[in-house]
Amino acid sequence: MSRPDLLGTIMREHRDGLVSYAEKMLGDHGLAEDIVQETIIRAWRNIDRLLGMEGSVRGWLFTVTRHLVIDWVRKPHARREVVGVTYNDPTSGTDDTEAVHDALVARPLLRRLTPEHRAVLVHIYLCDRSIQETAGILGVPAGTVKSRHHNALRKLRSVVRPEAALDSRG
Numbered sequence: 001m002s003r004p005d006l007l008g009t010i011m012r013e014h015r016d017g018l019v020s021y022a023e024k025m026l027g028d029h030g031l032a033e034d035i036v037q038e039t040i041i042r043a044w045r046n047i048d049r050l051l052g053m054e055g056s057v058r059g060w061l062f063t064v065t066r067h068l069v070i071d072w073v074r075k076p077h078a079r080r081e082v083v084g085v086t087y088n089d090p091t092s093g094t095d096d097t098e099a100v101h102d103a104l105v106a107r108p109l110l111r112r113l114t115p116e117h118r119a120v121l122v123h124i125y126l127c128d129r130s131i132q133e134t135a136g137i138l139g140v141p142a143g144t145v146k147s148r149h150h151n152a153l154r155k156l157r158s159v160v161r162p163e164a165a166l167d168s169r170g
Contacts, residue, residue, distance in 0.1 A: 124149060
């Protein structure tokens, strides 16, 4: 199969499925289309690799799309409120020191988790989503989200307070 043929096949056979997948995770059709466009660009850049690949091109595309969604959710702009504006009075005496501290502590801890566990925590805590909403976005059952949530928190506890992890086993 030639390079243009493969790209045409990718667009015809996989684009709609990729957009639907990204939209379920993001809840935004326009953003999902942007993510899929970037996936297609990456496919074009890696077309030689895809042509010689023994595995599933579809699997590769969905993996790239999932990673792009996770990267987008992690970006600071994804956590900003779009509706309404909050005014912070500079004379109020409050600053962002605590938020900066929390970010410096949380990021290295989150990197210790698998992408699946990290995604659940991001959706539940950073995006303020329910178990059901998170399950719908990630395309997994609510029970899976609950177990990933539980296991992720247990892993974080064992890193932060190793003695608590030992006590909870006994």
